[in-house]
Amino acid sequence: MQRYAAFLRGIMPTNPNMRNEKLRGVFEGLGFEKVSTLLSSGNVVFHAPGRDVPALESAIQQALNAELGIPGGTLIRTHAQLQALVDSDPFAGLTHCRETYLTVTFVRDAPKFVPEFPEGESTVRLVRFDPAVGALLTIIDNTDPSTTNFMAIVEKAWGKDITTRTYLTVQKALKKLGS
Structure with missing residues (x-):
């Protein structure tokens, strides 16, 4: 498993669909492990099988848009980075x-x-x-x-x-x- 941090664009904690528990739910629904949020501004850390980062970003963004209506961007960095x-x-x-x-x-x-x-x-x-x-x-x-x-x-x-x-x-x- 690789360790990643996702930094999400356009997260507004006052929007009920952008709350940490819902963000964690989307990541867990994608099969990621050890999902945790940090602060209330769209920071999610997780473990996932080693995959192509652009593919991860795309999958996460599609799920965030489909499940929570979050259109912003997803930028991922590895633990090593x-x-x-x-x-x-x-x-x-x-x-x-x-x-x-x-x-x-x-x-x-x-x-x-x-x-x-x-x-x-x-x-x-x-x-x-x-x-x-x-x-x-x-x-x-x-x-x-x-x-x-x-x-x-x-x-x-x-x-x-x-x-x-x-x-x-x-x-x-x-x-x-x-x-």
């Missing part, structure tokens, strides 16, 4: 806090370009794009209300088939998957 990301210590010396968000944006496809966040014009600082994980690593200055430019810039580069999590959430998903 998340472990490599955390082991690389991409935010060395920094702490995620209310004023400074350390973020990981998972993307489906290789970027056409890596977005630029010009210093002085943006409240976002690019750390790097990690092609092995398919993730853009950024630091967001939340003390400035103009941080809303982040998603517009990222979606211009990758489209809407992406999802962003805090680095803390990624670390928690990895911990839940076990070592």
Whole structure:
């Protein structure tokens, strides 16, 4: 069995069809084992026979849409990918806090370009794009209300088939998957 984390796009915990118990039910209905949700924002860890990740993403998304009416995207990362990301210590010396968000944006496809966040014009600082994980690593200055430019810039580069999590959430998903 392989260990995976699914990061779902467009989950709103206030929608009864998007609650954790229903999300777990869809994954269990697909035959996955050790299914567990993390927080209430569309993070699901599970074990499944080693399969092609795009096929897993497609099967999960089809089931979420058919059973719960969830049209958003499903992006999966393996335990090994998340472990490599955390082991690389991409935010060395920094702490995620209310004023400074350390973020990981998972993307489906290789970027056409890596977005630029010009210093002085943006409240976002690019750390790097990690092609092995398919993730853009950024630091967001939340003390400035103009941080809303982040998603517009990222979606211009990758489209809407992406999802962003805090680095803390990624670390928690990895911990839940076990070592």
